[in-house]
Amino acid sequence: MAETYTIGLLGFGRIGSALADYVESDPDFELGYVFVRSPKDGLPAEKQVTDPSELGNRPVDLVVEAATHEVLADLGERVLEASDLMVLSGSAFVDETVEERLVETANESGTDVYLPHAALLGIDGLVDARGTLDSVSIRATKAPSHLDFSYANELDPDDVSGLHSADADSLGPDDIENRTVLYEGPVRGLCELFPRNFNSHAAVALASLGLDDTHSKLVADPSAESADHVITASGDGFDLEIVRKSAIEGVTGDYTLASVWGSVRRALDADGGVRFL
Numbered sequence: 001m002a003e004t005y006t007i008g009l010l011g012f013g014r015i016g017s018a019l020a021d022y023v024e025s026d027p028d029f030e031l032g033y034v035f036v037r038s039p040k041d042g043l044p045a046e047k048q049v050t051d052p053s054e055l056g057n058r059p060v061d062l063v064v065e066a067a068t069h070e071v072l073a074d075l076g077e078r079v080l081e082a083s084d085l086m087v088l089s090g091s092a093f094v095d096e097t098v099e100e101r102l103v104e105t106a107n108e109s110g111t112d113v114y115l116p117h118a119a120l121l122g123i124d125g126l127v128d129a130r131g132t133l134d135s136v137s138i139r140a141t142k143a144p145s146h147l148d149f150s151y152a153n154e155l156d157p158d159d160v161s162g163l164h165s166a167d168a169d170s171l172g173p174d175d176i177e178n179r180t181v182l183y184e185g186p187v188r189g190l191c192e193l194f195p196r197n198f199n200s201h202a203a204v205a206l207a208s209l210g211l212d213d214t215h216s217k218l219v220a221d222p223s224a225e226s227a228d229h230v231i232t233a234s235g236d237g238f239d240l241e242i243v244r245k246s247a248i249e250g251v252t253g254d255y256t257l258a259s260v261w262g263s264v265r266r267a268l269d270a271d272g273g274v275r276f277l
Contacts, residue, residue, distance in 0.1 A: 005268050006032040006060040008083060010075060011067030012040050014249065015088065018257045019064055019264070028270060032060035035067075035075070056081040061268055062114075064260070065089060069195045073098045077105040086114040086267060088260065090202035091191035094211060115207075116263035119200035119256045120229055122242045126208040132235040136208045137215035138187070138201050141228040144173035144220045146248050147182075152193040176220045183218040190216040200256075204231060227253040 007023050009016045012034050020043070023029040033049045034040075040048065049058065052075055059082040065072050069092035076092075079085050080102060093099045106113050117123040126136065149172050171182075183190050187201050188211035198216070205214035227248040233240040246253035265271050 003270075004028060004030050005062070005270055006030050007264070008032045008055075008058065008060040008063035008079070009034040010063060010065040010071055010079070012036050012043060013066065014252045015257060015260060016064075016066040019066060019261060022261045022264075033058055052078060055079050059083050062086060062264060064264060066260075069094075069098075069199075076102045080105040080111045080113070081109050082111075084112045084114065084267070086116060086260075086264065088116070088118060088199055089195070090115055090118075090199040090206065091195035093202060093206060094188055094191045094195075114263070114267050115203050116260055116267075117200065117203060118259055118263075119227070119244070119246070119253050120204055120231060120242070121244055122231055122233075122240065123203060123207045125240065126204065126233060129233070129235050129238070130208055133208055134234050134236070135215070136204065136213075136231070136233045137217070138204055138232075139217045139219065139230045140198065140201070141219040141221050141224055142197070142248070143222055143224040144176040146197075146227065147173065147194060147220060148196045149173065149194075151195055176222060179219060179221045179223070181217065182220050183216065185216065186212045187214045187216045188212055190218060194218070200229075208233065 005028060007029055009019060012020070016034065020031055020034065023031045031047055034043060034047055035049045035055065038050065049055065055075060055078040061084070063079045063083045064086045065076065066088050069089040072087060072089045072092045073095065076085060102113050126133070152171065183193060187205040190198050191202050191211070201216050202211065205211045208214055226245045229244045231242040244255065246255035248254065
């Protein structure tokens with residue numbers, strides 16, 4: 001009889017609901033629980049957890065955080081007391097104490113923290129070459145309507161190195177009429193401005209040169225019909241370029257949904273056969 005893997009979810013937005021569908025359609029997986037702030041229609045009541053204190057008492061094989069960087073910072077340690085945790089809101093690691101707390105709790109509890117590649121590709125290659133990398137950069141092009149400006153509008157642009165527009169504290173999607181470079185600088189600054197949009201940039205940075213030495217460029221283009229990313233990296237004797245284009249809804253590209261499910265399966269060694277590392 002095949003092993004059944006139990007999955008917990010933090011959040012039930014586009015990614016969380018898609019993962020729940022993947023789990024429910026796979027006979028080798030079972031949905032253990034979904035943490036939500038308030039009850040959700042279309043989700044069985046017995047699967048919903050609204051009390052954060054329950055998370056440490058609900059062990060499952062893997063919990064996927066598909067919420068926000070604030071939720072990860074608040075609840076990640078509770079989860080790791082009982083279960084392994086896959087982090088999608090990598091922008092939370094802009095605050096170095098978050099990573100420190102999660103790793104410390106995981107070490108004390110004998111659990112693991114996973115950071116998937118999500119929207120982007122090539123993290124395995126960057127990790128392998130980390131010691132010989134000279135530069136890593138990511139250029140992202142999205143329509144302004146697919147960017148969440150709510151956090152950018154709370155920041156003083158003078159505090160963020162690389163912000164191009166002096167009016168960024170009041171910018172919104174409707175204010176951008178032409179192709180515009182909104183940000184160019186360290187990944188850390190981009191994740192501070194747009195934490196819901198560029199968690200994958202944080203993952204690339206953490207896998208390579210770090211949040212301060214990996215370079216991001218954000219282009220807002222009203223004519224863009226997909227979410228486009230170009231990763232370039234160079235090191236001693238090699239140059240890499242990875243291009244990804246994906247249809248997008250809200251702040252999440254379609255490719256992200258499939259890639260996260262693939263990462264879940266690999267983390268649990270659920271595929272069998274030849275292992276791709």
